[in-house]
Amino acid sequence: MPRLSYRKALTRALADEMARDESVFLLGEDIRVAASNVTAGLLKKFGPERVLDTPLSEQAFTSFATGAALAGLRPVVEFQIPSLLFLVFEQIVNHAHKFPLMTGGQCAVPVTYLVPGSGSRTGWAGQHSDHPYSLFAHVGVTTLVPATPADAYGLLVSAIRHVDPVVLFAPAGAMDVRADVDFAALAPVPIGKGRVHRPGADVTVVAVGHLVHDALAVADELAGQVSVEVFDPRTLYPFDWDGLTESVARTGRLVVVDDSNRSCGIAGEIIATVVERVRLLAPPRRVTRPDGAVLPFAPALDRAVQPGREQLTAAIQLTMKDG
Amino acid sequence: MTRSDPVRLYRTVRLIRRFEERAIELVRSGAIVGGIHPYLGQEGIAAGVCAALRADDLVTGTHRGHGHVLAKGADPARMLAELLGRVTGLNRGRGGSMHAADLGVGVLGANAIVGAAGAILTGAVWARRRRGDDVVGATFFGDGAVNEGMLLEAFNLAALWRVPVLFVCENNGYATTMPVDGAVAGTIGGRAEAFGMPAAVVDGQDPETVREVTAAAVDRMRAGGGPELIEARTYRFDAHHTFEHAVRLDYRAPEEVARGRSRDPVEIQGGRLGDADRAAVDAEVESVLAAAVEFALASPEPDPAGALEHLYASGLVARTGGG
Structure with missing residues (x-):
C-alpha cells in the first residue's frame, strides 16, 4: 500500500477540492512558493487567481475572506504561525462566526482557516508555538484537529465543503506522520465524529x-x-x-x-x-x-x-x- | 452616470430624518431597548452615496447605520421591526439597531466594530467581480475609524488588488466625544493618498453634491478603476447614542451645535423642490412611517425557545446552558 504523509494529505485535499469546486480559492502569506509546503504545486495547477499571496495584513485578509464567502466563494486561509490566530480572533469570532445569527439566517460564511504546524515546533519559542484550539471551541467555531494523514485529508475536505467557518489545526507534531493509505479509499471524514x-x-x-x-x-x-x-x-x-x-x-x-x-x-x-x-x-x-x-x-x-x-x-x- | 433626481433624493433624506425621529420616540417609550445611535444631520451622505449606486452594488454600514440601510432600499417597516426586536424584522430580531442587514438589497450589514467592515466589503466586491458581475461597493465609516489598523490594511488590499470600493468617511467631528483634532494625525484624505487612492473632501450636508461626487467615482471604478475615498464633512445633530438624552455629556459647546445644525441636509435638498412636491413627499413619508410603526408594534416577539436559531448555517444545534 502506498505511504502518505500528513502534509501531503493536506495538499491533496486542497488540490482535490479546488479541482472539484471552482469557488474554492486559497489565500495567505507565501503560499505561492509554499513556505509551509502545504500549498506546493497548487499555483502551477490552478493559477494565481486561485492562489493569492497576501501582504502581511492578517486582519484584512481574514475579513476579506469573510466578504468573499458572503459573496458565494469558499476561501481557504492559511496561517503559517498558530499565534497569528490571536491577531485575527476578532475577525473570525466577531464577524465570520456571528454573521449567520446576527443577520437572522440571511447568510453563511463558509471559510476554512488552515493552520499547518500548530503547537510547538521545537525552537520557535514564545510567539510561534501556541495551540489555541480550545479558544475556538469555547466561542463555538467548528474546530478540527486531525491526527493521521487519512483524517487530515478527510477533515480538510469536509471543512472546505462545510457551510460555516472552520478552523483546522494541523499540529506540528503530526505533520511528518506517514501512514499506509489506500488512495482510492480517501474520503471526507464527518465533522463531529470521533x-x-x-x-x-x-x-x-x-x-x-x-x-x-x-x-x-x-x-x-x-x-x-x-x-x-x-x-x-x-x-x-x-x-x-x-x-x-x-x-x-x-x-x-x-x-x-x-x-x-x-x-x-x-x-x-x-x-x-x-x-x-x-x-x-x-x-x-x-x-x-x-x-x-x-x-x-x-x-x-x-x-x-x-x-x-x-x-x-x-x-x-x-x-x-x-x- | 446616474442622473439627478431631486425629488427622490429629498424623499430619502426625509425618510431617514423622520425614521430616526420616530425611532427616538420609541426609545423614549421603551419599545426600543438598548437605544440607538441617531443618524440625524448626516442623512445627506447615505442618501447621496446610495443614489449613485445600482441595486446590485454592495454597501456596509456602521453602528450609526439606519441611514445606510434605508438609503440602499431596505423596507422601513421591517427595519423598524428589527429595532424593536420582532420576528418580522430584517434580521428576525437577532441583530437590532447596530447589526441591521438586508443582503437582498446589497446591505452586508451595519457593523458595530469600528473600522471592521472595509475589508469584508473589499472581499465581497472582489468575489462578485471575479464571477463577472461589474458591481462596486461603498463602505461607510466615521472619523474614528481612520485610526483603526484593520481599516488601513483594507485600504492597502483594495488599492493593491484594484477592488472598486468607495471608502466613505463620515467626518462628523467626533469619535463619540473625542474631537478629530485630538485623534487624527495628518489628514483623512492623506491616509488614502498614501495608498495611491484618490481622495476628495465633500460637503456632506448637501445630498446632491455627495451624489455627484459619488457618481463620478462610481463611473471610474466601474470602468476598471481602483478604490477611492471621499471624506464627507458633516455634523451629528443629536447624541452619540440616545443614552446621552439622560446623561448629559459636556463635549460640544451649544454655539457649535447651533452652527452645525444650521446646515440641514433635509432643508438644503427640500429647498430644491417646489412647495407642492415637498408637501407630497412629506405626506407620503409620514404615511409610510405611520404604517411602519404600526407594523412593528403589532409584530410578534420572537420565541425564547429559538434564541439561538441561525447560530449555524449548517443547522447545528448548540448544547443548552441549563443544568
Whole structure:
C-alpha cells in the first residue's frame, strides 16, 4: 500500500477540492512558493487567481475572506504561525462566526482557516508555538484537529465543503506522520465524529491531535498491565459526546491528554461533560500544558511544558490505583 | 452616470430624518431597548452615496447605520421591526439597531466594530467581480475609524488588488466625544493618498453634491478603476447614542451645535423642490412611517425557545446552558 504523509494529505485535499469546486480559492502569506509546503504545486495547477499571496495584513485578509464567502466563494486561509490566530480572533469570532445569527439566517460564511504546524515546533519559542484550539471551541467555531494523514485529508475536505467557518489545526507534531493509505479509499471524514484508534477495557484516554500517537505508544507500553482505549475526538467543536460517552461507559475511567493550557482548556470541558453523564470508577485526570504557559525557547524547557508520555503513563496508573 | 433626481433624493433624506425621529420616540417609550445611535444631520451622505449606486452594488454600514440601510432600499417597516426586536424584522430580531442587514438589497450589514467592515466589503466586491458581475461597493465609516489598523490594511488590499470600493468617511467631528483634532494625525484624505487612492473632501450636508461626487467615482471604478475615498464633512445633530438624552455629556459647546445644525441636509435638498412636491413627499413619508410603526408594534416577539436559531448555517444545534 502506498505511504502518505500528513502534509501531503493536506495538499491533496486542497488540490482535490479546488479541482472539484471552482469557488474554492486559497489565500495567505507565501503560499505561492509554499513556505509551509502545504500549498506546493497548487499555483502551477490552478493559477494565481486561485492562489493569492497576501501582504502581511492578517486582519484584512481574514475579513476579506469573510466578504468573499458572503459573496458565494469558499476561501481557504492559511496561517503559517498558530499565534497569528490571536491577531485575527476578532475577525473570525466577531464577524465570520456571528454573521449567520446576527443577520437572522440571511447568510453563511463558509471559510476554512488552515493552520499547518500548530503547537510547538521545537525552537520557535514564545510567539510561534501556541495551540489555541480550545479558544475556538469555547466561542463555538467548528474546530478540527486531525491526527493521521487519512483524517487530515478527510477533515480538510469536509471543512472546505462545510457551510460555516472552520478552523483546522494541523499540529506540528503530526505533520511528518506517514501512514499506509489506500488512495482510492480517501474520503471526507464527518465533522463531529470521533474515532477509537485502539479498543481497551480499563480506561479511556482521550488524546487531541498529535498526542494520539503518544497515547497509542503509551497504550502499547502498558499492554499487559492496563487495557487502554484511545479515543481521538478529531473534532473538538462540535464534540462527539455520544461517541465518548459510549467509550467511558464501558471503561469507567477517563484520562485526557491535551496540548492546551490547563485552565479552560478542552480537557476540562471533556472531563466536566463526561462526569455529568457517567458515574466513573475513579477520579478523572488530565495531562496538559501548565496554567498560563508561555513556551520557553531552550528545547528542554519547551519539552518540559508540553504534555508528555511519562506524564500520561503516570496519570493512567494513578487512575487505575484510585479505583 | 446616474442622473439627478431631486425629488427622490429629498424623499430619502426625509425618510431617514423622520425614521430616526420616530425611532427616538420609541426609545423614549421603551419599545426600543438598548437605544440607538441617531443618524440625524448626516442623512445627506447615505442618501447621496446610495443614489449613485445600482441595486446590485454592495454597501456596509456602521453602528450609526439606519441611514445606510434605508438609503440602499431596505423596507422601513421591517427595519423598524428589527429595532424593536420582532420576528418580522430584517434580521428576525437577532441583530437590532447596530447589526441591521438586508443582503437582498446589497446591505452586508451595519457593523458595530469600528473600522471592521472595509475589508469584508473589499472581499465581497472582489468575489462578485471575479464571477463577472461589474458591481462596486461603498463602505461607510466615521472619523474614528481612520485610526483603526484593520481599516488601513483594507485600504492597502483594495488599492493593491484594484477592488472598486468607495471608502466613505463620515467626518462628523467626533469619535463619540473625542474631537478629530485630538485623534487624527495628518489628514483623512492623506491616509488614502498614501495608498495611491484618490481622495476628495465633500460637503456632506448637501445630498446632491455627495451624489455627484459619488457618481463620478462610481463611473471610474466601474470602468476598471481602483478604490477611492471621499471624506464627507458633516455634523451629528443629536447624541452619540440616545443614552446621552439622560446623561448629559459636556463635549460640544451649544454655539457649535447651533452652527452645525444650521446646515440641514433635509432643508438644503427640500429647498430644491417646489412647495407642492415637498408637501407630497412629506405626506407620503409620514404615511409610510405611520404604517411602519404600526407594523412593528403589532409584530410578534420572537420565541425564547429559538434564541439561538441561525447560530449555524449548517443547522447545528448548540448544547443548552441549563443544568
